[in-house]
Amino acid sequence: MSFFSKLFSRGPEDYLAKGDGYFAAHSYYEARTAFEDGLQACRGEIGHADIALQFEVRICETKRAMAELNLQEAEHALRQGAQEKALEHLELAKTLTDDTKIREKADYLLEGMDEKSNNTEELARSASCSSCSSSTQDVHAAPPDTDTDLPLLEHYDLLIHQLPGEMYEYYSSLGEDFACMFIAASRDSHQEALDLLEKWFDGSHRDIYCYEKGKILHRLGRIGESEQCLRASIDENSKNPLPHLGLALLLIDDHRLDEAGRHLDSMITADIFTGQALMMRGEVFQLAGDTESAIQLYGRLLDTPLARAAAEKLHEVLLVCNRQPEAAHIFKRYLSKCQH
Secondary structure (H helix, E strand, O other), X not given: OOOOOOOOOOOHHHHHHHHHHHHHOXXXXXXXXXXXXXXXXXXXXXXXXXXXXXXXXXXXXXXXXXXXXXHHHXXXXXXXXXXXXXXXXXXXXXXXXXXXXXXXXHHHHHHHHHHHHOOHXXXXXXXXXXXXXXXXXXXXXXXXXXXXXXXXXXXXXXXXXXXXXXXXXXXXXXXXXXXXXXXXXXXXXXXXXXXXXXXXXXXXXXHHHHHHHHHHHHHOOOHHHHHHHHHHHHHHOOOOHHHHHHHHHHHHXXXXXXXXXXXXXXXXXXXXXXXXXXXXXXXXXXXOOOHHHHHHHHHHHHHOOOHHHHHHHHXXXXXXXXXXXXXXXXXXXXXXXXXX
């Protein structure tokens, strides 16, 4: 899902908050871009060593998440009998991370594919199939977030697989013209994306139209127009969670922290992207200087599926507050061993 890859940040802390928001929303490509931009903003700056290290850790975590996503896609492709597509995802997974468990799992699946391809009966059945070609390692060797020769709909499918299940199905049905727009937006071709969006819009799916237009306008720095579009999307279909999250990110980026906090609280109450909203609420507490509220919120999440992400943030806040013994305890209990 292409949320807001470059949101005109004012400092490393802004990039960190945005990247964490994207990561919590499973918008990994955009999270990686934000973290890399934040790391670049630290270059040559005095006193930014600690936050630069945080960016480096976040980039590794994001690449690992992208690798896991590709592993899931590979397993799905294997279940569907799409060997060539599975191979592409497995090779991508290996290029994205040095995580031993992920690479071992990718190698295990690759070995299984090799054994199957060496089976004479399997080869006989698939002799006329393109998956038997010796040119399987082709244009897909590049990570999917860079310029690539992936077929249009495959590229689009990789991007929208970051969306929640029901929204993925929704976006899958929007057609090739919409896919062209979405890919253009992911590459920051803002005006092209706007033109394609207007061309695609026929009056239906107005919530999606307003949401996507709001995203693009936000990237262009047209905050007022973007906010109007996002609120119009929510008014059109309050059950669509994407504009709710988009509005929260806009308010954070615009440093309207009180409004962002209230909006996130309403999302949590309405059970809209609850996990992401909770993590972002903690970020807002941090940005507002309310570290005690941030510590309490992250602490409550340690007994939930968000435990590792919350522990990382809690560890960070405790260190900033010079509460080293508590930070050490959190690290030892939740972060010292790989949980992937």
